[in-house]
Amino acid sequence: MARFLSIYFTNLRCDYLAIRKPELKGKIYVFTIAQRGRIQVSASSGEAEKHGIFTNMALADAKAIIPNVQAFDDEIDFNKKLLTRIAKWATRYAPTVSIDLPDGIILDTSGCSHLLGGEEKYLESILSKLNQSGYTCRGAISDTIGTSWAIARLGVKLMIIQPGNQYNALLNLPPMALRLEPHIIQRLHKLGFDKIGKFIQLPTSVLRRRFGTEFLLRLHQAIGTEEESITPIVVKPPFEERLFCLEPICTKPAIEIAIEKLLETLCARLSNEGMGIRLAELIGYRLDGKVTQIKIGTNQPTHNIKHLAKLFELKIAQIEPALGIELFIMTATKTEPLFIHQEKLWNGKPGLADQGLAQLLDRLAGKVGAQAIRRYIPEAHYWPERSLRPAVSLEEKSEIQWQKNNPRPMEMLHRPASIQVTAPIPDYPPMNFRYKDELHIVSKADGPERIEREWWMEPGEHRDYYLLEDDKGRRYWVFRSGHYNEEQSDWFLHGFFA
Amino acid sequence: MTAEKQEILASLRKQILEVQGFKSGFTANGDSFGLDKIEACFPNSIFPTGTIHEFISEQAEDTAASEGFIAGLLAKLMKNGNSCLWISSSRKLFPPSLEAYGVDPQQIIFIDLNYSKEILWVMEEALKCEGLACVIAEISDIDFAQSRRLQLATEKSQVTGFLLRKEPKRMLSATACTARWQIKPQPTALIAGIPGVGNPRWEVDLLKVKNGEGGKFLIEWAEDRFVLVDTEKEQLVLHAKQVG
Numbered sequence: 001m002a003r004f005l006s007i008y009f010t011n012l013r014c015d016y017l018a019i020r021k022p023e024l025k026g027k028i029y030v031f032t033i034a035q036r037g038r039i040q041v042s043a044s045s046g047e048a049e050k051h052g053i054f055t056n057m058a059l060a061d062a063k064a065i066i067p068n069v070q071a072f073d074d075e076i077d078f079n080k081k082l083l084t085r086i087a088k089w090a091t092r093y094a095p096t097v098s099i100d101l102p103d104g105i106i107l108d109t110s111g112c113s114h115l116l117g118g119e120e121k122y123l124e125s126i127l128s129k130l131n132q133s134g135y136t137c138r139g140a141i142s143d144t145i146g147t148s149w150a151i152a153r154l155g156v157k158l159m160i161i162q163p164g165n166q167y168n169a170l171l172n173l174p175p176m177a178l179r180l181e182p183h184i185i186q187r188l189h190k191l192g193f194d195k196i197g198k199f200i201q202l203p204t205s206v207l208r209r210r211f212g213t214e215f216l217l218r219l220h221q222a223i224g225t226e227e228e229s230i231t232p233i234v235v236k237p238p239f240e241e242r243l244f245c246l247e248p249i250c251t252k253p254a255i256e257i258a259i260e261k262l263l264e265t266l267c268a269r270l271s272n273e274g275m276g277i278r279l280a281e282l283i284g285y286r287l288d289g290k291v292t293q294i295k296i297g298t299n300q301p302t303h304n305i306k307h308l309a310k311l312f313e314l315k316i317a318q319i320e321p322a323l324g325i326e327l328f329i330m331t332a333t334k335t336e337p338l339f340i341h342q343e344k345l346w347n348g349k350p351g352l353a354d355q356g357l358a359q360l361l362d363r364l365a366g367k368v369g370a371q372a373i374r375r376y377i378p379e380a381h382y383w384p385e386r387s388l389r390p391a392v393s394l395e396e397k398s399e400i401q402w403q404k405n406n407p408r409p410m411e412m413l414h415r416p417a418s419i420q421v422t423a424p425i426p427d428y429p430p431m432n433f434r435y436k437d438e439l440h441i442v443s444k445a446d447g448p449e450r451i452e453r454e455w456w457m458e459p460g461e462h463r464d465y466y467l468l469e470d471d472k473g474r475r476y477w478v479f480r481s482g483h484y485n486e487e488q489s490d491w492f493l494h495g496f497f498a
Numbered sequence: 499m500t501a502e503k504q505e506i507l508a509s510l511r512k513q514i515l516e517v518q519g520f521k522s523g524f525t526a527n528g529d530s531f532g533l534d535k536i537e538a539c540f541p542n543s544i545f546p547t548g549t550i551h552e553f554i555s556e557q558a559e560d561t562a563a564s565e566g567f568i569a570g571l572l573a574k575l576m577k578n579g580n581s582c583l584w585i586s587s588s589r590k591l592f593p594p595s596l597e598a599y600g601v602d603p604q605q606i607i608f609i610d611l612n613y614s615k616e617i618l619w620v621m622e623e624a625l626k627c628e629g630l631a632c633v634i635a636e637i638s639d640i641d642f643a644q645s646r647r648l649q650l651a652t653e654k655s656q657v658t659g660f661l662l663r664k665e666p667k668r669m670l671s672a673t674a675c676t677a678r679w680q681i682k683p684q685p686t687a688l689i690a691g692i693p694g695v696g697n698p699r700w701e702v703d704l705l706k707v708k709n710g711e712g713g714k715f716l717i718e719w720a721e722d723r724f725v726l727v728d729t730e731k732e733q734l735v736l737h738a739k740q741v742g
Binding site for chain 1: 686695
C-alpha cells in the first residue's frame with residue numbers, strides 16, 4: 001500500500017527571509033509584487049497577519065493599517081525554486097519527492113518510514129529538521145495524497161492516518177480540504193455543506209450535476225477510490241541503492257565498507273539484468289545538511305565489485321564527511337549492456353581489448369584524470385601537426401594508414417625552433433646551422449620534402465623539410481618556411497631523428 | 499679449449515647464477531631480439547624481458563636515439579598484438595615515426611602527466627597489469643627504493659619496463675634495474691657519392707648489467723631489424739661497392 005507524506009509550510013516566503021535576516025523575526029513585513037497595475041502583497045509575516053494584513057491585499061491598504069510596514073520585492077516563481085530546493089533536500093528521506101505549489105511538498109514514503117523507526121519518528125525527524133532550520137511547517141501521512149494534504153493543512157490532532165482510515169479522517173474537515181476551486185467551495189458553503197461529512201454520502205450523480213466532475217475527482221482521490229500520482233523532481237534512476245548508517249560515518253574504513261555494501265547489492269541487480277556500469281556516483285548526505293559526492297567512470301561496462309570498489313577508493317579522499325555522513329546513495333548514472341568476451345584458452349593477450357588493460361585505464365583515469373590518457377590514430381593530412389588525432393575510444397580504428405613514404409622524426413618539437421642557417425643555393429640543404437648556440441656542420445642531408453600548407457584551414461607559407469645529419473652523427477628535421485629568399489629565409493628545427 | 503670444457507664452464511656459470519638468485523627462463527617465447535652480440539652480455543645470453551631496463555640520455559638527440567632503439571625492441575615485444583603504455587611528462591615523441599620500426603602507434607596508449615610522483619605511481623600500477631607487453635616511462639630521476647618497487651612489480655607480472663631517463667639531474671646512483679643503457683646517435687654510412695642519409699645508427703653502451711658484463715657496440719636499424727656493424731668489414735664492402 002502506498003503512503004504519502006504532505007508537508008505544508010505555513011509561511012514559506014517569510015520564513016525564508018527570516019532565516020537569512022534574523023533581525024526580522026517577530027517584525028511586521030510583507031512581500032509585494034506588481035500586479036494588474038497596482039502593488040499587491042504576495043506574502044505577509046506572521047506578525048503582519050495578526051494585524052490584518054493578508055495576501056492579495058494592496059500595499060496601500062496594508063500601509064493604512066500599519067504605516068511603517070516593511071515591504072520587500074517578491075520574485076515571480078520564487079516559491080517554486082525554494083520548494084524545489086527543499087524537495088531535493090528531502091530526497092534523503094524518500095526517493096520520490098514532488099513539489100506541491102504554492103506552499104508544500106509531497107513525499108512518497110512507501111517502504112521508507114521503517115528506516116527511521118516507524119512513521120511517527122519518521123515524521124517527527126523531518127519536521128524537526130525543518131523547524132530547526134527555521135521553517136514553520138506541518139505534515140501528515142496517509143494512504144492518499146488528498147487526505148495527507150487535507151490533514152497537513154487542517155488536521156487537528158492526529159497527523160498520521162492509519163491505512164484505510166481516510167474516510168473517517170475527512171468527515172469533520174471543511175470542504176476547502178479537498179483542494180477545490182474557490183467558486184465550488186463558495187457554493188458548498190451556500191448550500192450549508194460546511195463539513196465534508198455532510199455531503200460525502202450523497203449519491204455521485206447528484207454531486208456531479210451540482211458541482212461537476214472535477215469536484216468528484218478530488219473527493220475520490222482523497223478517499224482513495226481514484227488513483228493519483230505525483231511528478232517527482234528527481235526521476236529515480238533504475239539502478240540506485242541507499243544505505244542508512246546507524247551512526248554518522250566519518251572514517252575512511254567505514255566509507256570503504258559502505259561502498260562495498262552498496263556495490264554488492266547494486267552489482268547483484270546489474271548482473272541479473274546483464275548490465276554494466278559506465279558511470280556511477282556516490283552521494284553522501286551529511287549531518288549538517290550538505291551533500292558530498294564522488295563520481296567514477298569506466299571504459300567498458302562492468303559489474304565487477306572489486307574493480308568498482310577500487311575506482312571509488314581512489315576518490316575517497318575527495319569526500320568531506322565533516323561531522324559525519326548519515327546516508328549513502330549509490331547510483332549507476334550510465335549503464336550499458338554487458339558484452340561478454342569469449343575467452344581464449346591459449347594465445348593469451350588480446351591487446352587493447354584486454355580486460356585487465358581496461359580496468360587499469362579506469363584506475364588511472366580515476367587518479368590522474370581521463371584527459372591525460374591518449375591514443376593516436378592517423379588523419380588524412382600531410383601537415384605533420386595534423387597527421388594524427390587522439391582516438392575517441394579504445395576500440396576506435398582508423399581506415400587510413402600511417403604514411404610511410406617519407407621519414408618522420410622520433411621526437412617532434414611542439415613548436416618549431418628558429419635556427420640560423422647557411423644554405424648555398426636555392427633548394428639545396430643547408431651547409432651548417434646554429435641551434436641553441438651550437439654550430440652544427442651538416443655532413444649528410446636528404447630532401448627537400450615539400451609540404452603544402454592546407455590553405456583552406458589556415459593561411460601561411462609551405463614548408464620544405466630536410467633531414468640533416470651533422471658531423472657528430474646527430475640527425476635533425478629542419479624546414480624552410482616558404483620559398484628561398486636571398487635576403488631572408490626563415491629556417492626552423494622541428495624534430496630529432498633516431 | 500675443447501667443446502667439452504666449454505660445456506662444463508657454461509654449466510658452472512649457470513650454477514653460479516642460480517646461487518646468486520637469478521631466475522632463468524624469463525623469455526617464454528624464446529624469441530631472439532636480433533641483438534646478436536649484445537645479447538651475449540646478459541645471463542644465459544638471453545635479452546631479459548619481464549624486468550626493468552634503464553636508458554640514460556643526456557640530450558634531446560640521445561633521447562631520440564634511445565626512443566628509436568626502444569621502438570626496435572617494442573616491435574618484438576608487441577609482435578602478437580599486445581599493447582603498451584608510454585608514460586611521460588612533456589612528451590615530444592611523434593607517434594607516426596614508430597611505424598618505421600614496425601610498431602603500430604595505434605597500439606600504444608600515451609599518458610601525459612605533470613609530476614614524476616604521478617609517473618612512478620602510474621608505472622607501478624601499469625607494471626602490475628598482465629595484459630600489457632611493455633611499459634615505458636620518461637623520467638629524469640629515480641632512486642633505489644623507487645626502482646626496487648618497480649622491479650618487484652615487474653617480476654610478478656612479467657611485463658617489461660623501460661625507464662627513459664631524460665637528462666638526469668642528479669648523479670647516477672645505483673638502481674634495481676637489470677640493465678643500464680646509453681644510446682647515442684652515430685654518423686650513418688653510405689657509399690661515397692650517394693646523396694642522402696643512411697640507416698639510423700647508434701652507439702649502444704651497456705653501462706651495467708645485472709649478473710652480466712657490459713660492453714660498447716655499434717648497431718644499425720636496417721630492413722626492420724637490428725644489425726651489428728663491424729666497421730672494418732663495412733669499409734671494405736662500401737669500398738667494393740663504390741669500385742664496382
